[in-house]
Amino acid sequence: MSIIRWKTGQDLLNFEREFKRLFDGVIPFGKTPNNDDSTYENSVWSPLTDIVEENNQYVLHMDLPGIEKKDIKISFSNGTLSISGERQLENETKEKNYHRIERSYGKFFRSFDLPSTIKSEEIKADFKNGQLIISVPKAEEVKPKEIPISVN
């Protein structure tokens, strides 16, 4: 048996993830982390996300305050939308006293299973004021249609 480095809190974090996965698998927009994905394994925090359905599209709103646009990676493959990146604590090595650290630092990762009835080539993302907005247009066939009925 080999010796594996034990990461503080990792067991608890993994447990939480596995628990969520049990339930996320059965609902739309659930998280489906791939076990082979090293981005997922090494991430330490998950950004808060709202997912709203509009008539023509699904919209994901994600809070990423204090992160540069260039540090956010968004990818879509096999029906899964993944958002990842990293927030660094400090670059300087100056002497500092930390009175309070409430914000999360390090690698973040989140992924969502998208419905199959979307136009994946038209997914758009916009980042402003630390808020990431990803719009996922619906495919034509699932858009609600109004059928006018003429009354005699």
Add this chain to the structure above:
Amino acid sequence: MLATNKSTERNLTTHQTSSDVRVFRPLTDIIETENDYQIRSEFPGVEKDQVNIKIEKNQLLISAERKANYEIKEEKYYRIERSFGLFKRTFLLPEDSNLELVTASFENGLLLVTIPKKAEVKPRAIEIN
């Protein structure tokens, strides 16, 4: 130097506001360097001109109203994890804060308030003759 200065730690703690309205506290880091105190608070999705910073006596008050950028209709949502409403927090500033020279910047939803220390209380090395 790595140990926290107990007196400033006490000073920099936040106090609770006794209000009936649901008020959220923005997540905040407080960092002390040799020359200043830095308060970094998260206000994602808020415009720069919606963030209010006030200094009263030795108290720093930061606040912003965060409105949802979408409407919830017919319960058509899958996840709502974020909070909307008033975000507010008060900090008691340490005695050596130079309140005249407080500066603030806001970028990518992160507010950074820098409070310089008064010059006379900066640590000074004394040589032995």
